[in-house]
Amino acid sequence: MKFSEVSAVLPSGPGGFTAEVDARWTIAGKPNGGYLLAMLGRAAAGVAAHPDVLTASACYLRAPEPGPVAIEAEVLREGRSATQVRARMSQEAKGCVEALLTLGRLDPDAKPYWQAGLPEAPSVSRERCVRLPVPDSFPVAIMRQIEVRLEPDSLRFAEGAPSGRGELRGWLSLPDDEPFDPVSLLFALDAFPPATFDVAMSGWVPTLEFTTYVRAVPAPGPVRVLHRAQLIQDRRVDEACFVWDSAGHLVAQSTQLAAIRLG
Amino acid sequence: MKFSEVSAVLPSGPGGFTAEVDARWTIAGKPNGGYLLAMLGRAAAGVAAHPDVLTASACYLRAPEPGPVAIEAEVLREGRSATQVRARMSQEAKGCVEALLTLGRLDPDAKPYWQAGLPEAPSVSRERCVRLPVPDSFPVAIMRQIEVRLEPDSLRFAEGAPSGRGELRGWLSLPDDEPFDPVSLLFALDAFPPATFDVAMSGWVPTLEFTTYVRAVPAPGPVRVLHRAQLIQDRRVDEACFVWDSAGHLVAQSTQLAAIRLG
Numbered sequence: 001m002k003f004s005e006v007s008a009v010l011p012s013g014p015g016g017f018t019a020e021v022d023a024r025w026t027i028a029g030k031p032n033g034g035y036l037l038a039m040l041g042r043a044a045a046g047v048a049a050h051p052d053v054l055t056a057s058a059c060y061l062r063a064p065e066p067g068p069v070a071i072e073a074e075v076l077r078e079g080r081s082a083t084q085v086r087a088r089m090s091q092e093a094k095g096c097v098e099a100l101l102t103l104g105r106l107d108p109d110a111k112p113y114w115q116a117g118l119p120e121a122p123s124v125s126r127e128r129c130v131r132l133p134v135p136d137s138f139p140v141a142i143m144r145q146i147e148v149r150l151e152p153d154s155l156r157f158a159e160g161a162p163s164g165r166g167e168l169r170g171w172l173s174l175p176d177d178e179p180f181d182p183v184s185l186l187f188a189l190d191a192f193p194p195a196t197f198d199v200a201m202s203g204w205v206p207t208l209e210f211t212t213y214v215r216a217v218p219a220p221g222p223v224r225v226l227h228r229a230q231l232i233q234d235r236r237v238d239e240a241c242f243v244w245d246s247a248g249h250l251v252a253q254s255t256q257l258a259a260i261r262l263g
Numbered sequence: 264m265k266f267s268e269v270s271a272v273l274p275s276g277p278g279g280f281t282a283e284v285d286a287r288w289t290i291a292g293k294p295n296g297g298y299l300l301a302m303l304g305r306a307a308a309g310v311a312a313h314p315d316v317l318t319a320s321a322c323y324l325r326a327p328e329p330g331p332v333a334i335e336a337e338v339l340r341e342g343r344s345a346t347q348v349r350a351r352m353s354q355e356a357k358g359c360v361e362a363l364l365t366l367g368r369l370d371p372d373a374k375p376y377w378q379a380g381l382p383e384a385p386s387v388s389r390e391r392c393v394r395l396p397v398p399d400s401f402p403v404a405i406m407r408q409i410e411v412r413l414e415p416d417s418l419r420f421a422e423g424a425p426s427g428r429g430e431l432r433g434w435l436s437l438p439d440d441e442p443f444d445p446v447s448l449l450f451a452l453d454a455f456p457p458a459t460f461d462v463a464m465s466g467w468v469p470t471l472e473f474t475t476y477v478r479a480v481p482a483p484g485p486v487r488v489l490h491r492a493q494l495i496q497d498r499r500v501d502e503a504c505f506v507w508d509s510a511g512h513l514v515a516q517s518t519q520l521a522a523i524r525l526g
Binding site: 054055057058059061062076077081082084086095098099100102104106107110111112113114115116117118119165166167199208209211213215216228229230231232233234236238250253255257259262263 | 317318320321322324325339340344345347349358361362363365367369370373374375376377378379380381382428429430462471472474476478479491492493494495496497499501513516518520522525526
C-alpha cells in the first residue's frame with residue numbers, strides 16, 4: 001500500500017481527523033515515529049492557510065497500537081507567509097504524539113542561494129548500495145514496505161563491526177516508488193536505523209525530541225539519506241539527518257535527541 | 264538585574280505562572296526569543312518531576328510587549344527518566360510563544376563518551392575578542408545587559424564587509440557574570456546576532472522554529488558560542504548554534520529555521 005494511503009487522514013469535524021495506523025509500518029510492533037509525524041503533517045495541512053509543511057517538531061508520548069487514531073490540529077497563528085499549527089494524535093483519549101508545525105509555500109523552482117558546512121550527499125550509486133537485511137530475530141515489518149539501501153561501508157553494523165564513524169549513508173524509496181512530497185519527507189528523515197548503530201550496538205534508542213525542516217519540493221525518484229550521530233554523553237545522543245532528492249538538492253534535514261544506553 | 268531575576272516565573276495556580284518581560288531584554292522593543300523560552304523552561308521545571316530542561320522547541324506566535332505575561336505549563340507525560348511538558352506564554356489572552364519541552368536529570372559529572380563531526384569551540388581568548396558595538400541607529404537594549412564579545416574576524420559585518428562564511432564566534436556572559444544554568448543556556452543559544460549577518464546584511468531574520476538541546480550542566484564562567492548558517496534557499500535559512508562552557512565542554516546546541524530576504 002502506498003505511503004500516501006497509509007498516512008492519509010480523514011476530516012471528522014472542525015480541526016478533527018481520524019486515521020489508521022498501519023501494522024506494516026512498525027518496528028517491533030511500534031509505529032515508526034516519522035510515519036506518525038507525517039500523519040500530523042497531513043492534518044496540519046488540512047487546517048492551515050498555507051499548503052506545505054516547513055517545520056515539524058515532535059514530542060513522542062506513547063506509541064499508538066496499529067489501528068484507529070484521532071488527530072486534532074489547531075491553528076495557533078495565521079500570518080501572511082506562514083501558518084503555525086499544534087497537532088496532537090491520540091488513541092482511546094490518550095495522547096500519543098504532539099507536534100508544533102509551521103506551514104508555508106515552497107517554491108518548486110527554488111535553488112540554493114548560499115550554503116556552507118553542509119555534508120556531501122552520499123555518492124555511491126543506488127545499484128552499488130545493499131538492501132538492509134531484515135533480521136530474523138527482530139520484527140522490522142516496515143523494512144518490507146520501504147527500500148533502504150546502504151553504502152557497503154554503512155552496513156558494517158549488520159555484521160557486528162560498526163565503523164565507529166556514527167554515520168549511515170544510502171538510498172530510500174517508498175512502496176511502488178511513489179514520489180516523495182514535503183509530508184513524506186518527514187518520514188524519510190526517520191526511516192534509517194539509528195546512526196549510533198555505526199558506533200556500537202546499544203539496543204533501542206528512543207527519541208526524546210525530533211525536529212524536521214523541509215527545504216524544497218523533492219524531484220520524483222528515490223532520495224539519498226545521510227544519518228549521523230554527533231555527541232554521546234550522559235546517556236543521550238544527538239543525531240542529524242539530511243535528505244537529497246534525485247536531482248541532488250538538499251530537500252529536508254532534521255535533528256533529534258535520543259536516549260541511549262551508552263555514555 | 265540578574266538573568267535569573269528577569270526570567271523568574273511566579274506560580275499562580277495549578278500549572279499557571281506569571282512573569283514580567285523586562286524592557287531591557289529587547290531588540291528594537293521586541294523581547295529576545297531565547298529569553299522568553301527560558302521563562303517557559305522555568306515554568307516547565309516548576310511542574311515536572313525532573314529538574315533539568317533537556318530539550319525545548321519553540322513556536323513564536325507574536326512578540327509580547329514588555330510587562331506582565333501569563334504562562335501555562337502542562338505535563339503531557341511523566342516517565343521514569345523524562346517528563347514531557349507543553350508550555351505556553353500569553354499576554355492579554357493572546358498566545359505569544361508555545362513550546363514543547365523534555366525535562367530529565369543532567370549528571371553534573373558527565374563526560375563525552377563519543378563524538379564526531381562537531382565544530383571546534385572558538386579558540387580566540389575572551390580578551391582578544393571585541394565587544395559587539397551597540398548601533399546608534401537601532402535600539403538593541405539587550406546589548407547593555409549581556410556581554411557579547413566576537414572574534415575580530417566575526418565582526419566584519421559591523422563594518423559592512425561580512426566574511427561570507429556565515430559564522431559568528433565569540434564569548435557571552437550574563438549581567439554580574441552570573442553563572443549559567445541549564446535554563447539560561449536556552450537564552451545563550453539565541454544571544455548572538457543572526458549568523459547570516461556574516462553572509463549579507465539582510466535586515467530582520469524572524470525565527471520560524473527554534474529547537475534547543477541542553478547537553479550538560481555548565482561550569483561557572485562565561486561561555487563560548489559558535490553560531491553558523493548552513494543553507495539559504497527559498498527565502499529561508501537554517502542556523503545552528505553551539506555553546507561550550509568555561510571548561511571547554513559542549514553544553515548546549517540548537518537549530519533554527521528563519522525567514523530571510525535572500526534567496
